[in-house]
Amino acid sequence: MSIQNELLATIQDLVQPGKGILAADESHPTIAKRFKAVGVESTEDKRREYRSLIFSTPELGEFVSGVILFEETLGQNSLDKVSIPKLLESQGIVPGIKVDKGKKPLVNALGDEITYGLDGLDDRLEIYKSQGARFAKWRAVYNISDTLPSRQALEANAEMLARYAALCQSVGIVPIVEPEVLISGGHTIERSAEVNEAVIAEVFNALRRHRVQLEAMILKPSMVTPGNECAKASAEEVAEATLRVLRRVVPAAVPGINFLSGGQTPEEATLNLNAMNSLGQHPWILSFSYGRALQEPAQKAWAGMLDNAQAVQHAMLKRARLCGAACSGSYKPDMES
Ligand code: 13P
Numbered sequence: 001m002s003i004q005n006e007l008l009a010t011i012q013d014l015v016q017p018g019k020g021i022l023a024a025d026e027s028h029p030t031i032a033k034r035f036k037a038v039g040v041e042s043t044e045d046k047r048r049e050y051r052s053l054i055f056s057t058p059e060l061g062e063f064v065s066g067v068i069l070f071e072e073t074l075g076q077n078s079l080d081k082v083s084i085p086k087l088l089e090s091q092g093i094v095p096g097i098k099v100d101k102g103k104k105p106l107v108n109a110l111g112d113e114i115t116y117g118l119d120g121l122d123d124r125l126e127i128y129k130s131q132g133a134r135f136a137k138w139r140a141v142y143n144i145s146d147t148l149p150s151r152q153a154l155e156a157n158a159e160m161l162a163r164y165a166a167l168c169q170s171v172g173i174v175p176i177v178e179p180e181v182l183i184s185g186g187h188t189i190e191r192s193a194e195v196n197e198a199v200i201a202e203v204f205n206a207l208r209r210h211r212v213q214l215e216a217m218i219l220k221p222s223m224v225t226p227g228n229e230c231a232k233a234s235a236e237e238v239a240e241a242t243l244r245v246l247r248r249v250v251p252a253a254v255p256g257i258n259f260l261s262g263g264q265t266p267e268e269a270t271l272n273l274n275a276m277n278s279l280g281q282h283p284w285i286l287s288f289s290y291g292r293a294l295q296e297p298a299q300k301a302w303a304g305m306l307d308n309a310q311a312v313q314h315a316m317l318k319r320a321r322l323c324g325a326a327c328s329g330s331y332k333p334d335m336e337s
Pocket of ligand 1: 023263291
């Protein structure tokens with residue numbers, strides 16, 4: 001298959017009505033934090049056990065089109081001794097890989113951060129592809145205050161995201177472009193809208209500069225919400241604010257927008273996505289690429305015990321099904337019980 005056909009086939013598999021992406025690409029420190037919350041020490045065996053369990057959930061592929069993996073998981077076998085990418089393929093799910101190396105402070109820009117990982121990325125992409133990855137993710141992180149993010153942070157992170165996306169496409173890997181505007185802080189929903197608009201506009205400037213093919217990428221933005229130290233906005237307010245920003249800055253050529261959950265509860269993240277999809281037709285498919293909002297119930301059900309396998313898979317499928325319903329605006333809170 002040509003590189004171009006490979007990209008388009010992957011987009012077709014990933015961007016489907018009623019389906020979204022499961023972000024299970026937590027780095028070692030992050031997964032350790034999630035496991036600690038349910039009383040489990042993070043070891044390679046425990047990570048394998050938990051991730052094998054959720055990925056082998058029967059019928060997961062009805063609601064999940066892709067899973068983003070961490071490097072370790074891409075090379076691991078499941079509890080049934082099948083390679084994890086093969087297990088996912090057998091579920092009709094596309095395996096993907098987080099390729100950035102995490103964030104550090106941006107020099108000379110107090111309070112801003114920059115994502116590392118471009119050096120050697122071309123070689124790593126070839127390896128990941130040979131291991132079965134067909135799409136990738138790179139996360140840029142933006143803190144909000146009255147003055148942050150700075151111009152430097154907007155430009156530097158956009159440049160990294162665009163160079164990453166161009167490299168991915170050159171080897172037939174679909175890039176997920178993730179500019180995450182953090183929920184942390186006391187900012188208003190209006191300030192979140194202002195920052196998200198500036199961030200995403202700058203990202204598309206850079207994508208154009210680097211000739212990234214917009215039809216062969218997925219955008220993974222934050223929803224526009226007030227900061228987590230403020231009173232919450234209603235789902236309708238979040239939906240309207242988010243859509244206003246996206247309409248202004250995301251070209252219709254982009255096939256899919258898959259939101260991160262960013263600290264929203266599973267119910268909030270589902271309700272907010274549902275509200276957007278209740279507001280009629282959009283130029284892009286609006287779906288999810290949740291980490292915490294998909295996995296929290298499954299992690300609680302697991303609590304580090306293999307005996308809880310059925311409860312884990314039940315919780316996983318339930319959350320995926322409800323998020324799937326939110327993709328068509330057919331989710332109702334009473335479906336939770
Ligand atoms: P959350 O949905 O937990 O924010 O995770 C999504 C993700 O992939 C962050 O990079």
